Amino acid sequence: DTEVTQTPKHLVMGMTNKKSLKCEQHMGHRAMYWYKQKAKKPPELMFVYSYEKLSINESVPSRFSPECPNSSLLNLHLHALQPEDSALYLCASSPGDRDNEKLFFGSGTQLSVL
Amino acid sequence: GENVEQHPSTLSVQEGDSAVIKCTYSDSASNYFPWYKQELGKRPQLIIDIRSNVGEKKDQRIAVTLNKTAKHFSLHITETQPEDSAVYFCAASKVGANSKLTFGKGITLSVRP
Numbered sequence: 135d136t137e138v139t140q141t142p143k144h145l146v147m148g149m150t151n152k153k154s155l156k157c158e159q160h161m162g163h164r165a166m167y168w169y170k171q172k173a174k175k176p177p178e179l180m181f182v183y184s185y186e187k188l189s190i191n192e193s194v195p196s197r198f199s200p201e202c203p204n205s206s207l208l209n210l211h212l213h214a215l216q217p218e219d220s221a222l223y224l225c226a227s228s229p230g231d232r233d234n235e236k237l238f239f240g241s242g243t244q245l246s247v248l
Numbered sequence: 249g250e251n252v253e254q255h256p257s258t259l260s261v262q263e264g265d266s267a268v269i270k271c272t273y274s275d276s277a278s279n280y281f282p283w284y285k286q287e288l289g290k291r292p293q294l295i296i297d298i299r300s301n302v303g304e305k306k307d308q309r310i311a312v313t314l315n316k317t318a319k320h321f322s323l324h325i326t327e328t329q330p331e332d333s334a335v336y337f338c339a340a341s342k343v344g345a346n347s348k349l350t351f352g353k354g355i356t357l358s359v360r361p
Contacts, residue, residue: 176337176351177292235280235347239291
C-alpha cells in the first residue's frame with residue numbers, strides 16, 4: 135500500500151461543531167504531517183509528528199488539535215472553527231529516517247465552515 | 249528562515265514544446281529541492297527531487313537542474329502533453345529529522361493541444 139488515505143473527503147461544519155479529520159498510512163512511515171491549503175496557494179505546514187510525538191507546531195490556533203494514536207494514524211480534531219478556516223486539509227507522511235524529506239500526500243479533506 | 253520564489257505564476261506552451269520553470273531560494277544551508285505537481289482537485293505529487301550534491305537529475309521527460317552558487321533550481325519538461333497541465337510547486341529544505349519544506353507559490357502550466 136503506497137497511499138495516504140484521508141477521511142472524509144468533504145466536510146461542512148458550523149462554527150459550534152466538533153469534528154475530526156482522519157489520516158492513515160501503511161507504508162511504515164514514522165513521520166506524519168498536517169498541512170492546510172487555500173485555493174491557488176501552496177500547502178502550509180501545521181503540525182509534524184515524528185515517531186508518534188509532536189515535533190513541530192507552527193503556532194496553530196488551539197481550535198485545531200492533532201492526535202497521533204499510533205504510527206499509522208493521524209487525527210485532526212476541530213472545534214469552534216471560523217469561516218476563514220475553510221480550506222483543503224492535507225495529511226502527508228514521510229519515512230522518518232533516510233529520505234525523510236520525501237512527502238507523500240493524501241487527497242485531502244475539503245472543509246467548509248459556515 | 250528559507251524563502252522560495254517561483255516565477256512566473258503562469259506558463260502556457262504548445263503541446264510538444266518544452267517548458268522550463270525556475271525557482272530561487274535564500275538559505276544556502278538548504279540541500280533538498282523537490283518538485284510537486286498538483287492537478288485540479290487532486291493531491292500534490294512528488295515528481296522529481298534533487299539533493300545539493302548533484303547538479304542535474306533526469307527521469308524520462310522531466311529533469312531538474314540545480315545551481316548552488318546562484319541558489320536557483322529549475323524544472324524542465326520536454327515534449328509536453330496536455331496531461332502535464334497542472335500547478336507545479338518547487339520547495340526547499342534541509343535534509344534531516346524534522347526538516348520543514350518551504351514551498352514556492354506555484355506556477356500554473358497550461359499545455360495547449
